[in-house]
Amino acid sequence: RxxxxxxxxxxxxxxxxxxxxxxxLPQMWEAQFNVGLSHHAFTMIEAELGRPVSSLESYVGAVAELLALYRARGVLGIKLDKPTIQSLPSASAAAAASDVAPLFERAARLHDRDNQGGAPLSPAEQTALRDYLAHAIIRIAGEVGLVIIQHSGHRGMWKDYxxxxxxxxxxxxxxxxxxxxxxxxxxxxxxxxxxxxxxxxxxxxxxxxxxxxxxxxxxxxxxxxxxxxxxxxxxxxxxxxxxxxxxxxxxxxxxxxxxxxxxxxxxxxxxxxxxxxxxxxxxxxxxxxxxxxxxxRCxxxxxxxxx
Incomplete structure (x- = not known):
């Protein structure tokens, strides 16, 4: 029965x-907002807002603006990407903005198709940028009422669960x-x-x-x-x-x-x-x-x- x-x-x-x-019901992915995970986040955010973002401060502000907008449209949560889950716990808090800002500016220049100069970020630098922005996304999610969704366990064959x-x-x-x-x-x-x-x-x-x-x-x-x-x-x-x-x-x-x-x-x-x-x-x-x-509300x- x-x-x-x-x-x-x-x-x-x-x-x-x-x-x-x-x-x-709609959820979004961290990689849509975290350029430390995907450079396509630059394209998506700039296209949505209709303006460029060239500094770390303006980028975090743009993420906050978009997350509030998507929440108002009915988006319910953001799912953390697996690379973030395995690296984020290594720091009890985000790195200082002054340390991450130069990394962001280099990533932004590499994203600019008209700029062919500059060396790619090293894996350690990529992780530092990714984790800083992940902390920002988690904090903003709490402010606008989005749930952070976390994968756990099995990650696929030949991957360390x-x-x-x-x-x-x-x-x-x-x-x-x-x-x-x-x-x-x-x-x-x-x-x-x-x-x-x-x-x-x-x-x-x-x-x-x-x-x-x-x-x-x-x-x-x-x-x-x-x-x-x-x-x-x-x-x-x-x-x-x-x-x-x-x-x-x-x-x-x-x-x-x-x-x-x-x-x-x-x-x-x-x-x-x-x-x-x-x-x-x-x-x-x-x-x-x-x-x-x-x-x-249902x-x-x-x-x-x-x-």
Whole structure:
């Protein structure tokens, strides 16, 4: 009965989302704003604002202006790129602007097609610029109400998954208490540690997206432990990183609702929950919690649209 009800709960809540290539609520990527990750960020920002940005100060101001604009248009969050996740924790705070400004100016000159001079930034210089701008983006996101989304765990074949340990970013979480962070993929394989982060850090939420498909039993076990450990309003059972084909989203949803139903049914069998209490928890994890985190103004059955 719980499994059937969860299916009805979730599909009623989100059936109005745009279909085909627009079936997700919008998020953006750090690389769209961080020239330390991609020089294309220069082109995008200058095209959007209709003016050049040639200094570090003007660039950070332009990023702040655009993030506020996109938030007003309905963008909900920014996902950190994997290189940032592995390097950002190395500093407890951003480097001084006076140290990074010359690096930015060199990068800007290299971006200028009419300027053929200047040496490319070294890997260390590129990292310093990238991390400085990542700190700025995280700070601004908190100011304008955007959620910072963090990948964790598996990064692809022949890549060191330890570099995407969510615990690496605990100093960053603590440095920006006004910025809300959402840890994707349950923090897998560090699901228990992720639970402790969400319990002790008020600005950290946990999202089980992809975790159900990655390792079904691990995701279910994590959810069961989190119901003991983590404030329930900080657990999101499904949603995020299911894109390209709608079949991916629906397939992941099937596994997600099965895991939620089994975790709650186990507690009902043990006498820890009534059916009404279990259904209340399901509603929270599948609808109320993401609605609250992202400030969505919708009710079950509403058509959700964005510009």
């Amino acid at each position: 719980i499994l059937v009800a969860l299916n009805q709960v979730y599909m009623r809540c989100w059936r109005g989302l745009p279909a085909a290539d627009n079936f997700r 330890r570099l995407a340990n969510p615990m690496n970013l605990i100093p960053v979480f603590m440095l920006y208490p006004k910025t809300r962070f959402e840890v994707y993929h349950a923090g897998a394989p560090w699901v228990r540690e992720a639970g402790m982060m969400a319990k002790t850090l008020p600005n950290v939420w946990l999202n089980l997206c992809w975790a159900h498909s990655l390792a079904r039993e691990m995701a279910r076990s994590a959810l069961d432990e989190w119901l003991d450990l983590v404030p329930v309003n900080k657990i999101i059972a499904f949603g995020g990183d299911t894109f390209v084909w709608i079949e991916w989203t629906l397939g992941d949803l099937v596994l997600s609702r099965q895991n939620v139903a089994l975790a709650l049914a186990k507690r009902m069998t043990e006498g820890l929950l009534t059916e009404d209490q279990a259904m209340d928890l399901a509603w929270r994890m599948l609808f109320d919690n993401p609605k609250s985190l992202y400030g969505l 009710s079950p059955g509403d058509n959700v649209t964005y510009e």
